[in-house]
Amino acid sequence: MLSRTASDLYWMSRYLERAENLARMLEVSYSLSLMPQSGRGDGRDELAMPLLITGTLDAYLERHGELHAERLLNFFALDAKNPASIYCCLEAARAAAHAVRGRITTDMWENINSTWLEMRDIAGQGLLRYGISRFCEWVKNRSHLFRGATFGTIMRNDAYHFIRLGTYIERADNTLRLLDARNQVLGAAEEGPGGDSARGYYQWTALLRALSAFEGYTELYRDALNARNIAELLLLREDVPRSLLACAEVLSLILSELPGANGRPAQRMAAELEARVRYTGIDEVLDVGLHDWITDHIGLVRQLANAIHSSYLEAA
Known part of the structure; x- marks a missing residue:
């Protein structure tokens, strides 16, 4: 197999797994931020956890200046300028899948392509309107469907x-x-x-x-x-x-x-x-x-x- 093809397949799956992992991380931090807090009591430390785990705290602060729940959630979910966002992960995964369209099955391609199209629709609606928990569940489910299509067809x-x-x-x-x-x-x-x-x-x-x-x-x-x-x-x-x-x-x-x-x-x-x-x-x-x-x-x-x-x- 050509190294370029192997690389696209490898990174396609890495980006899909990363999107799912980010959704899991975001869902946990968001749900815990809603609990009664000790100390400051606003839950921002909990929401900042994904920034610390992914090493994107400096990038966030440079753009937004301070921790803000809505901006932070959007930064990780739908921000097209944040390479670590779920939006960018799914975009990169779809691009890699397109490059190796002939090496993956129709079921795999249709799954990842429809995921990207739905992602763009969600981005147009906005995260708060779509629902944070609903969005995280959607990302996980799309990842599960892709793995199922992969295991069952390739x-x-x-x-x-x-x-x-x-x-x-x-x-x-x-x-x-x-x-x-x-x-x-x-x-x-x-x-x-x-x-x-x-x-x-x-x-x-x-x-x-x-x-x-x-x-x-x-x-x-x-x-x-x-x-x-x-x-x-x-x-x-x-x-x-x-x-x-x-x-x-x-x-x-x-x-x-x-x-x-x-x-x-x-x-x-x-x-x-x-x-x-x-x-x-x-x-x-x-x-x-x-x-x-x-x-x-x-x-x-x-x-x-x-x-x-x-x-x-x-x-x-």
């Missing part, structure tokens, strides 16, 4: 492998960043879900729901929500679809199936990442410090993404 060839690579690289990074952000807000050293037990409970619950892991937690743990169990669930459990280990396992498997010797650095890095996570216990993670451990593994995921790019996606 041949299991190199195109399929590069689409999945993009999805799981993006997903692993998002899980790490979301867990780190929530843990820093609540404090990993405290017993229970946080200093304010009611608010801590809703914060942890929101995180688990954002990563579709709340039902998994209640099935696996009888304890009240706490940082230790949640970290183990989202980092080290391979049966949780959005956990770091689940993503690392899929990435290692996909890369091992791609032909050619030029991919060996990426294959080795993925296998090492999987082994490192698989054979680590939660007590070892906490001994290092959850924030430091996550920061280290965000770097490892980034290095793996760079290795994939240099091995497969750069023109020779």
Whole structure:
């Protein structure tokens, strides 16, 4: 497969996954901002969380000057000038899909094209008129439909492998960043879900729901929500679809199936990442410090993404 085609397939799926992850993040921050606040009491710190997670705080402040709920929500959802917005992610995904129209199925193309057309209609209405929660659910549902169309219709060839690579690289990074952000807000050293037990409970619950892991937690743990169990669930459990280990396992498997010797650095890095996570216990993670451990593994995921790019996606 030509590196340009592989790159478009890879980034198409990364942008779609990123749009879904942004919607999940935005939905959590918005819902938590509506809760009674301690201190300032206006919920702006909670709404600022996506800016901190995505590293776009400076870009937002440069354009808007101060935190404002409506402008911040629009900045992440519909702002065509913000490369990190859901609008721009879906636009980029559609452009990449158009470039590889001949390598994806009709069902996949129709799904992503109609998603972009609907996105433009929503942007014309405005976020508040359309509804914030409704918009976030729409983004997630469109992403689910695309994955279903992909899984159900495309041949299991190199195109399929590069689409999945993009999805799981993006997903692993998002899980790490979301867990780190929530843990820093609540404090990993405290017993229970946080200093304010009611608010801590809703914060942890929101995180688990954002990563579709709340039902998994209640099935696996009888304890009240706490940082230790949640970290183990989202980092080290391979049966949780959005956990770091689940993503690392899929990435290692996909890369091992791609032909050619030029991919060996990426294959080795993925296998090492999987082994490192698989054979680590939660007590070892906490001994290092959850924030430091996550920061280290965000770097490892980034290095793996760079290795994939240099091995497969750069023109020779």
